[in-house]
Amino acid sequence: MNKNRFCVIMAGGIGSRFWPLSRTHRSKQFLDILGTGKTFIRQTFERFLPLIPVENFLVVTHANYKELVRTEIPEISEEQILLEPIGRNTAPCIAYAAYKLKMKNPGSSMVVTPSDHLVTNQHEFEKVIREGLEFAEQQHKLVTIGISPSRPDTGYGYIQIDSEQTGTLNRVKTFTEKPTLEVAEMFLVSGEFFWNSGIFIWRTEDIVKEFYQHLPEMNQLFSSVLQDYNTPHERQAIESIYPECRNISIDYGIMEKAENVFVRCADFGWSDIGTWNSLYQHAGHDREGNMISGDINLYDTRNTIIRIADGKLGVIQGLDDFIVVDTEDVLMICRREEEQNIRRFVEDVRLKKNGSFI
Amino acid sequence: MNKNRFCVIMAGGIGSRFWPLSRTHRSKQFLDILGTGKTFIRQTFERFLPLIPVENFLVVTHANYKELVRTEIPEISEEQILLEPIGRNTAPCIAYAAYKLKMKNPGSSMVVTPSDHLVTNQHEFEKVIREGLEFAEQQHKLVTIGISPSRPDTGYGYIQIDSEQTGTLNRVKTFTEKPTLEVAEMFLVSGEFFWNSGIFIWRTEDIVKEFYQHLPEMNQLFSSVLQDYNTPHERQAIESIYPECRNISIDYGIMEKAENVFVRCADFGWSDIGTWNSLYQHAGHDREGNMISGDINLYDTRNTIIRIADGKLGVIQGLDDFIVVDTEDVLMICRREEEQNIRRFVEDVRLKKNGSFI
Numbered sequence: 069m070n071k072n073r074f075c076v077i078m079a080g081g082i083g084s085r086f087w088p089l090s091r092t093h094r095s096k097q098f099l100d101i102l103g104t105g106k107t108f109i110r111q112t113f114e115r116f117l118p119l120i121p122v123e124n125f126l127v128v129t130h131a132n133y134k135e136l137v138r139t140e141i142p143e144i145s146e147e148q149i150l151l152e153p154i155g156r157n158t159a160p161c162i163a164y165a166a167y168k169l170k171m172k173n174p175g176s177s178m179v180v181t182p183s184d185h186l187v188t189n190q191h192e193f194e195k196v197i198r199e200g201l202e203f204a205e206q207q208h209k210l211v212t213i214g215i216s217p218s219r220p221d222t223g224y225g226y227i228q229i230d231s232e233q234t235g236t237l238n239r240v241k242t243f244t245e246k247p248t249l250e251v252a253e254m255f256l257v258s259g260e261f262f263w264n265s266g267i268f269i270w271r272t273e274d275i276v277k278e279f280y281q282h283l284p285e286m287n288q289l290f291s292s293v294l295q296d297y298n299t300p301h302e303r304q305a306i307e308s309i310y311p312e313c314r315n316i317s318i319d320y321g322i323m324e325k326a327e328n329v330f331v332r333c334a335d336f337g338w339s340d341i342g343t344w345n346s347l348y349q350h351a352g353h354d355r356e357g358n359m360i361s362g363d364i365n366l367y368d369t370r371n372t373i374i375r376i377a378d379g380k381l382g383v384i385q386g387l388d389d390f391i392v393v394d395t396e397d398v399l400m401i402c403r404r405e406e407e408q409n410i411r412r413f414v415e416d417v418r419l420k421k422n423g424s425f426i
Numbered sequence: 427m428n429k430n431r432f433c434v435i436m437a438g439g440i441g442s443r444f445w446p447l448s449r450t451h452r453s454k455q456f457l458d459i460l461g462t463g464k465t466f467i468r469q470t471f472e473r474f475l476p477l478i479p480v481e482n483f484l485v486v487t488h489a490n491y492k493e494l495v496r497t498e499i500p501e502i503s504e505e506q507i508l509l510e511p512i513g514r515n516t517a518p519c520i521a522y523a524a525y526k527l528k529m530k531n532p533g534s535s536m537v538v539t540p541s542d543h544l545v546t547n548q549h550e551f552e553k554v555i556r557e558g559l560e561f562a563e564q565q566h567k568l569v570t571i572g573i574s575p576s577r578p579d580t581g582y583g584y585i586q587i588d589s590e591q592t593g594t595l596n597r598v599k600t601f602t603e604k605p606t607l608e609v610a611e612m613f614l615v616s617g618e619f620f621w622n623s624g625i626f627i628w629r630t631e632d633i634v635k636e637f638y639q640h641l642p643e644m645n646q647l648f649s650s651v652l653q654d655y656n657t658p659h660e661r662q663a664i665e666s667i668y669p670e671c672r673n674i675s676i677d678y679g680i681m682e683k684a685e686n687v688f689v690r691c692a693d694f695g696w697s698d699i700g701t702w703n704s705l706y707q708h709a710g711h712d713r714e715g716n717m718i719s720g721d722i723n724l725y726d727t728r729n730t731i732i733r734i735a736d737g738k739l740g741v742i743q744g745l746d747d748f749i750v751v752d753t754e755d756v757l758m759i760c761r762r763e764e765e766q767n768i769r770r771f772v773e774d775v776r777l778k779k780n781g782s783f784i
Contacts, residue, residue, distance in 0.1 A: 088741070365774055367767070376757060381783045383446070383771045386761035390744070394757050399734060401759070403744035409725070413741045416723055425739045 072176045073201060074272075075120040076165040079109055079129040079137060079183035080155050084414040084426070085343050085407075088398035089375065092426055097184040098136045101341065102351055103361055108184040108341075110140045115187055116179065119197055126150055126169070127183075128161045147298075153307045159286060159321040160313040162268075163279055164306065167290040168297040169272045177205050178275070180268040180318075186350060188337030196334040200269040203237055203330065210278065211237065211269040212323065214262030214331040215338045220252035223342055225264040225319060227331050240329040243319055262333050264319065266340075275322075282325045286313055344373055344391050344407050362394075373404065398425055430534045431559060432630075433478040434523040437467055437487040437495060437541035438513050442772040442784070443701050443765075446756035447733065450784055455542040456494045459699065460709055461719055466542040466699075468498045473545055474537065477555055484508055484527070485541075486519045505656075511665045517644060517679040518671040520626075521637055522664065525648040526655040527630045535563050536633070538626040538676075544708060546695025554692040558627040561595055561688065568636065569595065569627040570681065572620030572689040573696045578610035581700055583622040583677060585689050598687040601677055620691050622677065624698075633680075640683045644671055702731055702749050702765050720752075731762065756783055 082095045090096045097109040104111070113125065125144050127137050131151040138149070150164055162180055169176050179197060187193050200211045214227045225245055229238035243264065247255060255261035279287040289312055293305035314321075323329055341347050351359050358369055362376030367385040374392045376382040384392065391407060393400045402410060417425050440453045448454045455467040462469070471483065483502050485495050489509040496507070508522055520538055527534050537555060545551050558569045572585045583603055587596040601622065605613060613619035637645040647670055651663035672679075681687055699705050709717050716727055720734030725743040732750045734740040742750065749765060751758045760768060775783050 365771065365778070367771070368764075380755055380757065381775065381779070382757045382759075383775065384757070384759045385764055385767065385771070386748070387759060392757075392759065394752070397738055399738065399740045399742070399750075399752050399757065401740075401742045401745060401750065406726075406743055409743065413723065413725070413743070417739065417741065420723070421739070 069119075069121050070201075071121055071124070072173060073120055074124045074126060074165075074169055074173075074176050074178045075116045076162065076178055076180045077109065077112055077116075077125065077127045077183045078158060078161050078180065079127050079133065080152050080161060081182075081184060082130070082155065083184075083342075084411055086347075087410055087414045087426065088395045088400050089393055093132070094136065095133075095184075096341075098133070098140065101347055102186070107140055108186075109137070111187075112181060112183045112185070113141050113143075115190065115193060116181070116197075118194055119201075120179070123148070126165050128152060128165055130155060151303065151306070153310050155315075156310060156313045157315045158266075158318040159283060159316045160310065162275065162318050163283075163286055163290045163313075166272055166275050166279070167294065168302070170276055171294060171297040174273060176272045177201055178268075178270060178272055182266045182340070184341070185265070186337070186339045186341050189335075192334065192336040196332055196336060197267075197269070199236055200332045203235065203332070204269045204271055204274070207234065207330075208271060208274055208328075210274060210323070210326055210329045212240065212329060212331050213265045213267040213269075214333045215265050216333060216335045217256055217261065217263050220249060220256045221263065222246055222249050222252050223346075224340070226252075226255055226261040227264050228260050229262065229331055229333065234330065237330040237332050240323075240331050243324045262331065263338075265338055268318065268323075278322045278326050282322050283314070283316070286321075289313060344410075345404055348373055348404075371404070427477075427479050428559075429479060429482070430531060431478055432482045432484060432523075432527055432531075432534050432536045433474045434520065434536055434538045435467065435470055435474075435483065435485045435541045436516060436519050436538065437485050437491065438510050438519060439540075439542060440488070440513065441542075441700075442769055444705075445768055445772045445784065446753045446758050447751055451490070452494065453491075453542075454699075456491070456498065459705055460544070465498055466544075467495070469545075470539060470541045470543070471499050471501075473548065473551060474539070474555075476552055477559075478537070481506070484523050486510060486523055488513060509661065509664070511668050514668060514671045515673045516624075516676040517641060517674045518668065520633065520676050521641075521644055521648045521671075524630055524633050524637070525652065526660070528634055529652060529655040532631060534630045535559055536626075536628060536630055540624045540698070542699070543623070544695070544697045544699050547693075550692065550694040554690055554694060555625075555627070557594055558690045561593065561690070562627045562629055562632070565592070565688075566629060566632055566686075568632060568681070568684055568687045570598065570687060570689050571623045571625040571627075572691045573623050574691060574693040575614055575619065575621050578607060578614045579621070580604055580607050580610050581704075582698070584610075584613055584619040585622050586618050587620065587689060587691065592688065595688040595690050598681075598689050601682045620689065621696075623696055626676065626681075636680045636684050640680050641672070641674070644679075647671060702768075703762055706731055706762075729762070 079097050086096050100107050122143050128150040204211045228241040230241040232239040289309040296302050296305035348359050353359050357371040360374045364382035369387045372387045372390045376394045389404045391402045437455050444454050458465050480501050486508040562569045586599040588599040590597040647667040654660050654663035706717050711717050715729040718732045722740035727745045729747045730745045734752045747762045749760045
């Protein structure tokens with residue numbers, strides 16, 4: 069296995085869309101929402117294990133999640149867990165890993181990946197990532213992975229391809245934010261637009277150059293502590309510069325502005341499982357369309373997502389198209405069509421309960 | 427206060443209509459379902475306290491409930507709690523109290539009352555019970571309390587009055603079982619039919635005579651241990667005869683057959699609170715018609731009954747006309763119009779779970 073290839077798993081997210089199952093102290097990447105027996109972060113690690121030496125994984129996460137990462141991925145050492153003192157979106161997260169890697173192995177290449185997505189076709193996934201790595205290493209380009217869209221989804225960012233093609237990769241024409249339904253339908257028909265998977269591949273030197281060019285303040289911050297990476301001073305150095313970083317995504321901060329971005333369009337059964345309804349599409353249902361987890365007696369209930377904690381009994385009658393999530397300290401019931409409001413419910417709880425229950 | 431008057435509180439019921447709130451180990455009479463701060467049995471005791479000396483209360487209950495009774499009514503002594511080894515409906519329960527009282531105080535009179543009903547007009551209640559006691563004591567009749575019906579309820583038994591009247595009491599023409607809606611509507615229009623409250627008043631000697639006449643086997647059983655009542659042998663004696671008793675109600679076994687039954691028709695804000703919907707009629711609602719108990723954030727929810735355990739948070743959106751009851755180990759959700767099926771749900775749980783959760 070190529071010892072110069074690294075995998076950076078971004079695991080700092082604290083999303084609330086799976087609340088009350090996902091909580092501040094255990095966010096989605098540390099849950100097994102699909103009931104596979106493995107958490108999302110564990111699945112992500114194992115997905116890259118055939119491609120990347122185990123000592124070349126880096127997990128960037130919030131300091132509070134350190135022990136969860138160690139539990140889920142006991143194969144990696146403490147030095148491979150990069151702790152963010154506060155969340156500052158994906159650009160600082162990637163900068164931290166890139167500048168640290170630059171000091172450790174300047175000739176390395178990196179795959180950057182979210183930690184809470186689903187991939188069902190492992191064989192195709194490995195093929196695509198290998199091609200992306202070879203392309204980035206040989207061509208000195210930034211590579212992103214685009215997913216062939218199967219529906220006009222308004223929850224994803226899209227990547228528009230240019231006609232310029234090199235092997236299986238296309239030059240990127242534009243990155244777009246989440247579209248309206250009308251626009252997403254046009255995207256789907258055009259055949260030029262692909263879902264942005266959030267997976268990126270590049271040579272470490274190349275992405276550092278892009279920070280220098282497009283996010284110069286961030287480049288300055290992470291360059292100011294170069295002598296501290298991979299030393300006992302690293303944590304203190306990171307804690308001193310992180311609060312100064314802009315909260316900005318890598319897409320907005322670099323990918324949309326960079327030249328020489330290429331996309332490998334792929335179809336390996338990807339989903340970000342970003343919502344209960346997206347989870348519903350990827351999990352098994354009973355004959356009435358219910359997706360249930362836990363010990364539940366159902367009567368006259370259809371198209372409903374139900375999760376009950378272990379040891380508890382659910383007796384549920386007469387629901388149609390609902391989400392019911394019962395945890396130790398929170399019961400949430402919500403119409404499936406209203407799930408986008410769960411964020412609002414969580415905000416209300418945050419205000420009323422002074423941070424408890426979230 | 428008249429020392430010859432006794433109050434017999436029947437507290438052996440193990441109803442399942444308030445499941446999962448009511449449980450085998452804590453049935454409805456031991457719950458404060460209305461949130462008044464007092465359980466039903468405590469309210470029942472206090473309701474009769476202005477009428478009956480505290481040492482003249484007898485509570486008949488299942489042996490398993492002894493400690494619950496002692497906790498709820500610490501004013502009474504252990505000898506005032508009559509323990510049934512098994513539930514055998516109201517006729518054996520009343521026979522036990524009556525034969526024991528016959529030995530203790532043959533000239534006594536008794537008010538027999540359920541332990542899980544609601545009365546809102548205490549002043550009127552006391553007046554009615556006093557009149558009933560005086561009538562039973564002077565006339566040597568059986569007295570029952572009828573409630574002026576406010577709707578064609580199909581969940582109650584009805585008492586039809588005869589035109590023969592003595593003071594404020596009427597002779598009873600018939601006792602009827604729970605009617606169909608059509609029949610209940612006719613009852614309501616006729617003005618001759620009153621709800622059977624399950625409250626009875628009679629001289630101890632008179633009810634014993636009725637057992638002798640209409641339930642001779644039961645009379646024989648309870649007469650066979652006369653020497654044991656009010657002695658250390660009482661419990662063993664009762665345990666030996668109880669399994670031999672027929673499972674039969676006092677209404678069916680005696681009241682429907684006896685001559686000389688009179689009814690005092692009354693209106694003292696009575697309800698048996700036998701169902702969640704009956705509870706709903708007697709408790710406060712918010713502006714959207716929701717009856718909630720517990721820490722709950724509600725959105726777009728109407729006409730819904732919700733109870734959540736202390737310390738837990740509910741976030742509930744989009745329900746209309748539901749019952750949601752969340753206890754430590756059971757979550758039940760059911761349409762209000764389907765509440766009669768809760769018995770069926772409980773039976774299913776009993777079969778599947780081998781007695782757990784009920």
